[in-house]
Amino acid sequence: MKKKNFNLIAGGAITIFFLLIALLGQIWTPYEPTAMDSMAVNLAPCAAHPFGTDNFGRDILSRVMAGSGSTFFVAVSTVLIGGFFGTLIGALTGYFGGWADNMIMRFNDILLSFPSILLALIFISLLGSGSYNIILALGILFIPSFARIVRSEVIRYRDLDFVKSARIMRAGHMRIIFAHILPNAGVSILTAAAIGFNNAVLAEASMSYLGLGIQPPDPSLGRMLSEAQSYLSNAPWYAIAPGVTIILIILGFSMVSEGLRALKE
Numbered sequence: 001m002k003k004k005n006f007n008l009i010a011g012g013a014i015t016i017f018f019l020l021i022a023l024l025g026q027i028w029t030p031y032e033p034t035a036m037d038s039m040a041v042n043l044a045p046c047a048a049h050p051f052g053t054d055n056f057g058r059d060i061l062s063r064v065m066a067g068s069g070s071t072f073f074v075a076v077s078t079v080l081i082g083g084f085f086g087t088l089i090g091a092l093t094g095y096f097g098g099w100a101d102n103m104i105m106r107f108n109d110i111l112l113s114f115p116s117i118l119l120a121l122i123f124i125s126l127l128g129s130g131s132y133n134i135i136l137a138l139g140i141l142f143i144p145s146f147a148r149i150v151r152s153e154v155i156r157y158r159d160l161d162f163v164k165s166a167r168i169m170r171a172g173h174m175r176i177i178f179a180h181i182l183p184n185a186g187v188s189i190l191t192a193a194a195i196g197f198n199n200a201v202l203a204e205a206s207m208s209y210l211g212l213g214i215q216p217p218d219p220s221l222g223r224m225l226s227e228a229q230s231y232l233s234n235a236p237w238y239a240i241a242p243g244v245t246i247i248l249i250i251l252g253f254s255m256v257s258e259g260l261r262a263l264k265e
Contacts, residue, residue: 005259006259007255007256007258007259007262008255008256008258008259008260008262008263009259010255011251011252011253011254011255011256011257011258011259012252012255012256012259013252014248014249014251014252014255015249015252015253015256017252018068018072018245018248018249018252019072021065021068022065022068022069022071022072023069024065025062025064025065025066025067025068025069026066026069029059029061029062029065029066030059030061030062031058031059031062032062033058033059033062033063033065033066033067033219034058034217034218034219035058035059036056036057036058037053037056037057037058038057039057040053040057041053041054041055041056041057042054042055042231042234042235042238043057044235044237045237049061051064051237051241052235052237052238052241054224054227054228054231054235054238055227055230055231055235055238060224060237060238060241060242061241063219063224063242064219064221064224064241064242064245066218066219067214067219067220067221067224067242067245068221068245068249070131070204070214070218070219070220070221071201071204071205071220071221071246071249073131074131074134074135074138074200074201074204074214075197075200075201075204076197077135077139078134078135078138078139078142078196078200078203078204079142079193079196079197079200080139081135081136081139081140081142081143082138082139082140082141082142082143082145082146082196083142083146083189083192083193083196085139085143085146085147086142086143086144086145086146086147086149086150087146087147087150087182087189089104089143089147089150089151090146090147090148090149090150090151090152090153090154091150091151091154091177091178091181091182092177093105093147093151094150094151094152094153094154094155094158095154095158095173095176095177095181096173101151104147105147105148105151107144108144108147108148111141111144112144112145112148116138116141116199116203117203117206119137119141120134120137120138120141120203120207121207121210121212123136123137123140123141124137124207124212125212129207129211129212129213129215130213130214130215131213131214131218134203134204134207134212134213134214138200138203138204142196142199142200145192145196146189146192146196149188149189149192150182150185150188150189150192153181153184153185153188153189154177154181154182154185157180157181157184157185158181162180163176163180163181166180187260187263187264188264190260191257191260191261191264194253194256194257194260195253195257197253198250198253198254198257201246201249201250201253202246202250204220204222205220205221205222205225205246206222207222208220208221208222208223208226209222209223209225209226210222210226211223211226221242221245221246222242222246224238224239224241224242225239225242225243225246228242
């Protein structure tokens with residue numbers, strides 16, 4: 001089996017597994033994720049609580065399941081915003097070129113020169129914390145990367161024979177862009193989306209870890225890691241479950257992006 005197939009299959013399996021867990025966590029969890037039990041504080045993993053409990057007696061497995069749903073919701077929403085507007089901007093600027101292309105790409109370069117986490121922190125400090133503000137901030141920040149990738153693909157395809165044939169057939173510019181060029185750039189766009197999912201998961205976890213993301217009592221993987229810091233010595237399972245979940249979700253998306261990138265070669 002080729003490595004690219006292994007990356008795509010294994011990464012897809014990991015991603016689908018956690019997506020199913022996240023979806024299940026929105027309709028059923030072993031316990032109410034926010035329910036506290038003073039008689040079950042910091043319990044080690046056992047039959048009743050497979051991942052143990054936290055400092056409030058809340059079931060960690062239930063909170064990981066619900067928190068994974070929040071993470072996927074933020075990641076999907078972020079990539080949809082960044083992907084839609086980035087693809088639109090990149091396709092139009094790459095196809096038509098001109099002064100508008102130069103101005104927009106220079107602005108893109110300025111945005112991409114700053115660390116995305118730093119810009120996200122600035123946005124959140126202005127907009128306020130919460131999942132919807134994270135989605136808006138990260139969605140805007142993801143637009144330049146999608147625009148650059150799509151623009152380069154459109155430039156690569158716009159002068160090829162099949163596009164020239166479409167022009168000779170008097171196809172409109174929008175039809176050429178969206179019916180002829182972008183479908184051929186589909187693998188590159190999907191690769192960018194997989195990388196975007198990866199970055200969105202990491203950014204959401206980082207924001208929540210700093211207390212600027214999803215707010216209590218709603219569960220969040222990043223915030224669970226932050227809260228677990230004080231209990232690493234006497235309740236290490238508190239940090240292990242959300243930490244491993246974040247690592248595996250990111251690993252799954254990374255392997256999918258590597259597999260998709262290998263398909264282009």
